[in-house]
Amino acid sequence: MSIQTASDVPMIELKNVNKHFGSLHVLKDISLSVKKGEVVVIIGPSGSGKSTLCRTINRLETIDSGEIWFDGAKLPEEGRELANLRSQIGMVFQSFNLFAHMSVLDNMTLAPTSVRRVPKAEARAEAMRLLERVGVGDQAHKVPAELSGGQQQRAAIARALAMHPKAMLFDEPTSALDPEMIGEVLNVMTELAREGMTMVIVTHEMNFARRVSDRVIFMDGGSIVEENTPEAFFSHPRTRRAADFLQSIQK
Amino acid sequence: MSGGTSIRDRLYEQPGPRTRRRVAAFTVVALIGLGILIYLIVRQFAEQGQLEVRYWDFFLKWSTWRFLLTGLLSTLRAALTAAVIAIALGFVMMRGKLQRNPVPRWIAVAAIEFTRGVPTLLLIYFFFLVLPRMGVNIGAFWRITLPCAISASGIIAEAFRAGVNAVPKGQTEAALSLGMSPLLTFYRVVFPQAIRFVIPSLIAELVIVLKDTTFAYVVSYADLMQKAKVLITSHDSLVSVYLVVAVIYILINYALNKLSDRMARRMNRTVAPAKVL
Amino acid sequence: MSLSALLNEYGGMYLRALLNTWRLTAICFTGAFIIGVLVTVLRVCPVKPLRAFGVFYVQVFRNIPGAAMLIILVYALPRLRILLSFEMCVIVASVLIPSAFCSEHLMSGMNTINPGQIEAARALGLTFTQMITRIVIPQALRSTVLPMTSLCVSTMLTTALGSQVSLRPHQLELTGVVNYINSRAVGGIMAFAISAALYVMTALLIGWVGARIDRKVRILR
Numbered sequence: 001m002s003i004q005t006a007s008d009v010p011m012i013e014l015k016n017v018n019k020h021f022g023s024l025h026v027l028k029d030i031s032l033s034v035k036k037g038e039v040v041v042i043i044g045p046s047g048s049g050k051s052t053l054c055r056t057i058n059r060l061e062t063i064d065s066g067e068i069w070f071d072g073a074k075l076p077e078e079g080r081e082l083a084n085l086r087s088q089i090g091m092v093f094q095s096f097n098l099f100a101h102m103s104v105l106d107n108m109t110l111a112p113t114s115v116r117r118v119p120k121a122e123a124r125a126e127a128m129r130l131l132e133r134v135g136v137g138d139q140a141h142k143v144p145a146e147l148s149g150g151q152q153q154r155a156a157i158a159r160a161l162a163m164h165p166k167a168m169l170f171d172e173p174t175s176a177l178d179p180e181m182i183g184e185v186l187n188v189m190t191e192l193a194r195e196g197m198t199m200v201i202v203t204h205e206m207n208f209a210r211r212v213s214d215r216v217i218f219m220d221g222g223s224i225v226e227e228n229t230p231e232a233f234f235s236h237p238r239t240r241r242a243a244d245f246l247q248s249i250q251k
Numbered sequence: 252m253s254g255g256t257s258i259r260d261r262l263y264e265q266p267g268p269r270t271r272r273r274v275a276a277f278t279v280v281a282l283i284g285l286g287i288l289i290y291l292i293v294r295q296f297a298e299q300g301q302l303e304v305r306y307w308d309f310f311l312k313w314s315t316w317r318f319l320l321t322g323l324l325s326t327l328r329a330a331l332t333a334a335v336i337a338i339a340l341g342f343v344m345m346r347g348k349l350q351r352n353p354v355p356r357w358i359a360v361a362a363i364e365f366t367r368g369v370p371t372l373l374l375i376y377f378f379f380l381v382l383p384r385m386g387v388n389i390g391a392f393w394r395i396t397l398p399c400a401i402s403a404s405g406i407i408a409e410a411f412r413a414g415v416n417a418v419p420k421g422q423t424e425a426a427l428s429l430g431m432s433p434l435l436t437f438y439r440v441v442f443p444q445a446i447r448f449v450i451p452s453l454i455a456e457l458v459i460v461l462k463d464t465t466f467a468y469v470v471s472y473a474d475l476m477q478k479a480k481v482l483i484t485s486h487d488s489l490v491s492v493y494l495v496v497a498v499i500y501i502l503i504n505y506a507l508n509k510l511s512d513r514m515a516r517r518m519n520r521t522v523a524p525a526k527v528l
Numbered sequence: 529m530s531l532s533a534l535l536n537e538y539g540g541m542y543l544r545a546l547l548n549t550w551r552l553t554a555i556c557f558t559g560a561f562i563i564g565v566l567v568t569v570l571r572v573c574p575v576k577p578l579r580a581f582g583v584f585y586v587q588v589f590r591n592i593p594g595a596a597m598l599i600i601l602v603y604a605l606p607r608l609r610i611l612l613s614f615e616m617c618v619i620v621a622s623v624l625i626p627s628a629f630c631s632e633h634l635m636s637g638m639n640t641i642n643p644g645q646i647e648a649a650r651a652l653g654l655t656f657t658q659m660i661t662r663i664v665i666p667q668a669l670r671s672t673v674l675p676m677t678s679l680c681v682s683t684m685l686t687t688a689l690g691s692q693v694s695l696r697p698h699q700l701e702l703t704g705v706v707n708y709i710n711s712r713a714v715g716g717i718m719a720f721a722i723s724a725a726l727y728v729m730t731a732l733l734i735g736w737v738g739a740r741i742d743r744k745v746r747i748l749r
Binding site (some may be wrong): 258261263264266282285298299352367371372377380384457463466468500503508 | 571572574575576578580581587588590591592593594595596597599600603604607608609610622635638639641643646650656659660662676681684685686688689691693702703706707710714717719720723724727728729731732
Binding site for chain 1 (some may be wrong): 644651655
């Protein structure tokens with residue numbers, strides 16, 4: 001019997017998770033474990049439940065049965081405990097969701113100052129550092145609507161990073177972007193992955209998935225159909241459904 | 252307006268067990284609180300003798316309702332007449348405000364600002380106190396109808412203008428490029444589309460006019476309020492009659508607002524797909 | 529009566545009436561705003577009976593005519609042993625009716641908020657209270673400046689109810705003063721025009737301030 005060290009505990013663990021939207025069974029007995037520092041990409045056709053799965057991890061979607069664990073703690077159901085746990089998980093949305101009434105800089109400092117009680121000056125310095133890092137430092141004093149989609153999404157990533165999350169969730173981060181802006185966002189994400197951030201990414205960017213991920217999860221009809229290494233998955237998928245899907249997206 | 256699925260429902264997450272218990276507890280407390288409030292009101296009525304049968308039993312008689320109904324019909328007649336005049340005036344003001352020529356434009360702007368900035372009561376006093384001294388004698392009906400109409404016309408002009416602006420520019424350009432004159436373009440292409448956006452606000456406007464007609468007592472026009480006064484003297488029952496009349500007004504206006512909301516939602520459904528932005 | 533004669537004899541009265549209208553408008557708009565916010569809180573709270581009460585409140589005061597409201601306050605309440613001064617009746621009516629509209633404006637202001645921002649606030653670990661005070665309320669308020677400006681004007685118009693009760697001369701507002709002058713002298717069209725001009729001026733002033741505030745705080749989308 002070995003002593004479990006902290007690094008043996010998975011960062012994210014789903015055990016037999018089920019979810020229904022009315023009569024629709026959107027997550028069917030999902031079990032998934034993500035190690036610390038691992039980058040997992042979830043792909044699948046639309047309506048396969050991949051976004052829902054991603055959103056259950058910080059309980060933006062509730063589940064009907066099963067368990068979700070984050071860094072050795074069971075996901076709380078409500079209240080301050082839930083808010084506290086969420087503050088440790090960064091999330092990036094398809095539609096950026098920057099707060100429209102605040103400057104980019106205020107977007108960055110809101111959570112650190114109000115949730116973590118970081119002194120204002122410190123939070124601002126950290127925010128500027130992160131904005132520089134994702135390449136939008138010069139946009140800090142503008143409001144979100146003045147930025148391009150790509151800039152907004154990079155700022156949104158920086159906003160999540162400002163909380164020093166233990167893991168990051170990406171829910172189709174490039175789907176709402178014009179093609180010429182996808183690259184700049186993926187570059188930021190690639191760099192994050194290199195630095196060892198634990199990431200769960202729902203995406204349609206297959207090249208990115210192949211290049212950056214440690215593991216690919218293929219979902220269809222609410223179930224995990226295939227789990228594989230990116231190399232194996234994209235060159236010879238084990239399942240028929242994955243092969244069909246890969247076929248269908250190749251133009 | 253208050254819609255079905257709104258932001259309100261998105262403010263809350265699916266509650267956990269603790270939240271559910273808390274909401275249940277608050278629900279009980281709120282029900283008790285509202286119960287106490289209702290009890291206190293009813294007790295106040297009872298203690299002051301306002302619940303005595305003689306104050307309420309005449310509402311069981313058809314004659315009472317027939318009497319109120321004649322007043323209600325007068326009210327509706329005045330309100331509808333005022334609304335029609337207001338729409339006509341509003342239309343003219345809107346046309347004026349959209350002119351290129353600054354003279355009609357500024358006249359229209361001044362008229363709109365005037366009607367929107369002056370209380371209906373002041374206009375009623377003008378028609379009641381000032382006009383007769385200037386030798387203009389019109390009956391009680393017009394003394395209440397005209398001020399209500401003028402008062403509403405500016406808002407209606409703005410509603411029309413918003414409707415016209417909501418029609419995509421491409422429609423005008425297309426009509427003009429077909430060789431239609433600007434006037435023809437406006438009446439055959441732009442306005443028929445604008446009217447669809449405007450109908451809900453016109454119905455909502457009727458509510459404002461209807462409310463304003465309650466000042467009819469100032470000019471002694473026999474509207475619902477006046478009939479209520481007669482009822483009060485004949486039955487010596489002020490509280491019950493005024494409450495019932497207030498409820499009548501509230502229900503009518505509520506129905507009109509609901510109709511306006513429904514129209515607006517239907518417009519949105521039929522118009523939205525064609526909206527080009 | 530000529531303008532100069534009117535102003536000579538009643539100029540002070542008009543000035544006081546203007547100040548009274550301003551005072552009533554300020555008091556009533558503030559009151560309406562506070563109550564409107566509270567009612568809106570009831571309308572969005574998760575406790576069903578309170579929601580129902582909030583909706584009921586708005587429908588009653590949104591739909592009751594000002595005259596009916598005032599008559600109930602002036603004549604019916606005393607029979608229920610609730611005595612308010614005439615001026616207080618005017619104030620109560622001019623608070624309750626606009627408060628319902630205030631709540632309606634706040635509700636539509638909230639509906640302009642993108643729900644995704646609420647999810648983002650949650651995902652960052654903001655508590656419910658933080659989300660409401662930092663995201664929802666600021667955005668709702670900033671997108672309702674123009675409706676609130678019109679509400680302020682219509683509150684001013686509602687205070688003309690003051691002409692329907694017997695206020696003492698120093699309490700008269702702009703509509704009551706016309707009535708007062710006409711009952712004493714032949715004020716004619718001028719007596720009316722002065723009040724109308726002062727009303728319109730005030731409305732334009734409110735509109736101008738509102739537009740300036742709106743330009744400053746409007747949320748780009």
